[in-house]
Amino acid sequence: MISTWSEWKRYPRAGRGENIEAPISPGLYEVRNAATGALHAFSAVDNVAQALALLQVGSRTWFGRREPANQPDLEYRTCATSTKADAKTMAERMIGRRETYISGAA
Known part of the structure; x- marks a missing residue:
């Protein structure tokens, strides 16, 4: 199970006709704030493209439209991974490495 991460891509903004480029297979995704690098979302899923498309980004108004300024x-x-089990294993390893790094840096 040797999987590689894609390059960082800008997350599509509502109303601009941009598309998500992601595998339609099990795997992992990571979403971060471009300016600060702060983690926004991370998960192991059955369908990466679908999960990213359903991810709630920004706030909504009373009329159901997103506010682009926010x-x-x-x-x-x-x-991408072969199975969701592989994705979960890889996610657990990444979380373990991050916790080790943070505890060592403190």
Whole structure:
């Protein structure tokens, strides 16, 4: 199970006709704030493209439209795997490495 991450891509903004480029397969996705690098979302899923498309980004008005001024500038990357179990294993390893890094830096 050797999987590689895609390059960081700008997250599509509502109303601009932009598309998400992601595998239609099990895998991982990571979404972060482009300016700060702060993690916005991370998950192991059955269908990466569908999960990114359903991800709620920004706030909504009373009429169901997104307010473009309130949407953060986000970017995402993906990593396809053979199965969701492989994706979960890879996610657990990444979380473990991050926790080790943060505890060592404190």
